[in-house]
Structures are given as structure tokens and as C-alpha cells.
Amino acid sequence: MARMVWQTAPWHATFGGALALSYQLGWDFMRHHAHTETRPRYFDHTIIMTVISVGTTAALGGAPKTMASAAILSLLTLSPMSWWLWHQRRPGHFRKVSNVFYEDDCTPEEIARYQAQDQVEALGHVLSTRPGYGYFTKDARFI
Numbered sequence: 099m100a101r102m103v104w105q106t107a108p109w110h111a112t113f114g115g116a117l118a119l120s121y122q123l124g125w126d127f128m129r130h131h132a133h134t135e136t137r138p139r140y141f142d143h144t145i146i147m148t149v150i151s152v153g154t155t156a157a158l159g160g161a162p163k164t165m166a167s168a169a170i171l172s173l174l175t176l177s178p179m180s181w182w183l184w185h186q187r188r189p190g191h192f193r194k195v196s197n198v199f200y201e202d203d204c205t206p207e208e209i210a211r212y213q214a215q216d217q218v219e220a221l222g223h224v225l226s227t228r229p230g231y232g233y234f235t236k237d238a239r240f241i
Contacts, residue, residue: 120150143184144177151176 124146129135151172155165200209 117150117154120153121146124149140181143181144173147177147180148172 125142128142128146129139148169151168152165155168160168198212200212
């Protein structure tokens with residue numbers, strides 16, 4: 099088992115580290131003058147992801163047709179999904195005020211009911227994602 103880990107794990111760790119480092123260096127290169135930048139951050143993310151996917155495909159010996167497919171896959175699939183996941187990882191993202199527009203004939207009671215439902219859904223999300231959340235753990239008998 100130790101020999102298998104020694105032969106395989108460093109290569110996978112090096113590959114993952116190289117991808118993370120290339121993304122960070124690309125981000126620093128694209129955003130080093132962020133105070134004068136007029137381009138949205140999403141476009142920088144998309145450019146970096148596309149360059150990394152094409153570069154990885156080229157380094158692994160892919161044909162030009164394969165590099166073009168990697169660029170399209172990264173541009174249309176990987177970049178938007180990774181951007182969304184990157185913004186969903188922030189703690190408390192579900193506590194933001196949602197951008198909700200009510201109809202003109204909506205009464206204040208209905209708005210209060212909708213907001214209460216939103217709070218219940220947010221608490222249910224926390225209950226399902228944090229282990230032990232909602233359990234009574236401060237009982238002095240069990241200390």
C-alpha cells in the first residue's frame with residue numbers, strides 16, 4: 099500500500115497544485131491593475147479557465163481539434179459552473195437579502211408570509227448542512 103501511495107500520490111498532488119498555482123498566477127496577472135479595470139471579474143475567470151484547459155490539453159499531447167473542444171467545454175461549461183461554486187462557498191451567502199419583486203396587488207400580509215417562508219427555508223438549509231445544528235448541547239448533566 100505504501101509503495102502505491104508513494105508512486106501515485108505525488109503525481110496527483112503535483113498536478114492539482116500546478117492547476118491551482120496557474121489559476122492564482124493567471125488571476126494575479128489579469129487583475130494586477132484592478133483599480134483601473136473595467137472588465138468584469140467573471141470574464142477574467144473565464145479567460146483563465148479557458149487558457150488553463152487549452153494549455154493542459156496541449157501539454158498532454160492533444161490534437162488541435164481536442165484543444166478547440168477543451169476551449170469550448172471550458173468556456174461554456176466549466177467556467178460558469180466553477181464561478182457559481184466559487185460564489186456559493188462563502189459563509190452566510192444564504193443570509194443575503196433576496197432580490198424579490200412582488201406583484202402590485204400583493205398585500206403586506208402576503209409579503210410577511212413569503213418572508214417567513216424564506217426564513218424557514220434558510221434555517222432548514224443550515225439545519226441540513228451543519229452537523230449537530232439544532233441539537234441541545236449545553237445540558238450540564240452531560241458535561
